[in-house]
Amino acid sequence: MEDISTNSSITGFAFYLSEHKILSREAALDALKQSVKNKISYIDYLIRQKLINAALVAKATSEYYGLPLCDISAFNLDQVPIEFLNIPFVRKREALPIFKKNGLLYLFVSDPTLEIFNDVRFLTGLEIRLLITEGIKLQQAIDSLLNTLIISEINATDSKGASIIAEPYKEADTDLTTYDAESAPVVNYVNKIIIDAIEKGASDIHFERYDKDYRIRYRLYSVLYPIATPPLKLANFLLARIKIMSNLDITEHRLPQDGRFKLTLTRNKSIDFRVSVCPTLYGEKIVLRLLDPTQIFHSLDELGLDQPQKEILVDALAHTQGIILVTGPTGAGKTVTLYSALNYLNSPDDNIMTVEDPVEIPLHGINQVHVNPKVGLTFSVALRSFLRQDPDIIMVGEIRDLETGQISVQAAQTGHLVLSTLHTNSGSETISRLMYMGIEPYNIASSLILVMAQRLLRVLCHHCKQKEDLPKDIMIKEGFKEDEIGSFQIYKASSCEHCVHGYKGRTGIFELMPISEEMRFLIIRGANAMELAVQAKKEHIADLRDAGLLKVKKGETSLAELNRTFR
Secondary structure, eight states: OOOOOSSSOOOHHHHHHHHTTSSOHHHHHHHHHHHHHTTSOHHHHHHHHTSSOHHHHHHHHHHHHTOOBOOGGGSOGGGSOGGGTTSHHHHTTSEEEEEEETTEEEEEESOTTOTTHHHHHHHHOSEEEEEEOOHHHHHHHHHHHHHHHHHHHHOSBOTTOOBOOOOOOOOOOOOOTTOOTTSHHHHHHHHHHHHHHHHHTOSEEEEEEOSSOEEEEEEETTEEEEEEOOOGGGHHHHHHHHHHHTTOOTTOOSSOEEEEEEEEEETTEEEEEEEEEEEETTEEEEEEEEEOHHHHOOOGGGTTOOHHHHHHHHHHHTOSSEEEEEEOSTTSSHHHHHHHHHHHHOOTTSOEEEEESSOOSOOTTSEEEEOBGGGTBOHHHHHHHHTTSOOSEEEESOOOSHHHHHHHHHHHHTTOEEEEEEOOSSHHHHHHHHHHHTOOHHHHHHHEEEEEEEEEEEEEOTTTOEEEOOOHHHHHHHTOOGGGTTSSOEEEOOOOTTSBTTEEEEEEEEEEEEOOHHHHHHHHTTOOHHHHHHHHHHTTOOOHHHHHHHHHHTTSSOHHHHHHHTO
16 A cells, blocks of 8 residues: 655655646645555555546556556466466455466556455465456456356256256355354465475464454564454364464453464474464464574584684583573573574583573483473473472573572583573673662672673575675775775675575674673773773674674674664
8 A cells, every 4th residue: 555644744655646747746746645544555546436437546556666568358268277266365456376387376456556466375385476457457357267167166066957047246245154263264374384384494383353354364473564464253262273283272361361272284293383462452362482493503604703703602512610691582582592502502511401481492312391480390490309309501582580590600600601691682781681670790800700691683695696886985984994984895685586585594793792800800990882882892892783794794684674673
C-alpha cells in the first residue's frame, strides 16, 4: 500500500502518474489519501473508481514496477495448473497462477503491491514471478476458470440417480465447525508451518492474533518476516493444537504458559521447540523457539572471530580459574558462543556443570541444571550446590543479581573456571555493571579474565550481492579510515532464490577485552565505563563497530546491515 505522510507530499506510484501526466497532481494525491483512508491499495482504488482506464493502469504499473505486461486473453487458460485454483488468493480474484517451470510459479496480477505473496510462497512451496495484466480481464479469467472447475466437479448424478445442477462459483467461508485441535486440517497446517520454518532456517515462529486478522511470522537471520495470514477463525484451533503438543493447559487463557516439545525428523536428527504463550488484547500470542543442535554447535572457527580474537579466547579458556563473560543484548548470539566454548572444553578429564534458564540443548558429558524458581531452585541455589559437586568448569546462564554474581566470583577465586553472560553493550560497560550490582571492585579485578561483547550480522548472499559505491566523505563518516578508502570494495544486498532479501546466514562480530594489569588497576580504583573504554583503546582493542567495518571491508556483510544492528 502506498505510503503517505500527514502533509501534502506525493510519493511512489502516485508521483509517477502525475509526473507522466496520466493523472493530475491533485487527482493523484486525492486518490492516494482516499486509498489510505479506505485501507485499500492505491492501484485497487484507481481500478475501482475508474480514474484511469484498465489498460492504462496496467501499462503504468508494468513500467513503474519493472514487471512484464501481458494480455491474459492471449494465454491458453486450459494450461492453468488447476491444483492452485482453490487457493484463497485466487478465489479473492487477486492473482492467477498461469504456469510453473523450474520451481517458479508465474502469476498474473493487476496489483503487485498486495500483501499476499508470502502466502503464495508458503501455500505452494514455490518461488513466484509476477506478470501484470488488466484487472478486469484478470477477474473475468478467474471467474471463467472457477466456474468451469466447479461445474466439472459436480456435473454428475448422486447415488440415487438424482440430477445435480451445476451453479456458477460463489465465494463461501470454509466450514470449520467440525474442526478441533486434533482434526487433520489443523494438524497438517501446524506441521507445515513448523517444517517450513525448519527448512528455511528460522529461529522463531510467531503466531499473532489481532482484532480482525491473524498473522504468522518467521524470524530469519534476526529479522521477522510475515509468511502466512490464516483465517481468524483458525486461531483457537492453532492455539489448542500447539498447547496440546507442548503439554500445556488448554483451558487456561489468562496467564502466560511455557512449555516445550520435540520433533523427530530422522533417526539421527531431532529438534526441540521452546513454547511461550502470552495473553494479549485480542487473544493469546504464541512464540516457538527452534532449538536445532546443528545451529547451536559451532567450532570456535565458525563463530566469526578473526585469528587474533580466536587466540585471545583460546588463551582465556585455557585458564583453570577465573571468569569469562559473554555480553550483548537478547539475540546477540551469546548462547551459541557459550555452547561452542563448552563444546571446545568438553573432555572426560573435567567435571563441567551448567545452570540455565532454560536448558536449551542437552550436552552429552555435561551436567546441566534447569532453574525452577517455583520450587526454590534459582541460579544462586544451584551454584551453591555446584561448589559441593567438585566441578572444574561452571557455566551460569546469566548473572542476574548480586547473589549470583558473588557466588560466581567466589567459585572463580577458589579454583573454578566460570563462564556466564550479562546484558550489556560493551566490555567496559560490563565491568561497570558488576560494580553497580554491588560486587567489590577488588573481587572483580582478581577474578575476571576476559569480557567478550558481541552482536550478530546477516551475511550477504554471494549469489546476488551487488557492488556499492559511496562518496568518500560518507565512507569517512561511517568510520572507514581515509587512507584505506579505495583499497577494498563494499557490497549491498539484492535478492534471489538462494537467500532471504539478499542475506543468507549470520556471523558474529566481537570485542574481546582481556583484563590486563593496567585494567585491573583501574577496576580496583573504581574507574567508570568511559575510563575503561579509553584504556581499551590504548591497548588496541577493536570495538564492535570496528569489527563490523572489517566484515564490511571483507564483503561479508553490508554497511546497511551494520547500521541496522547498531541503530
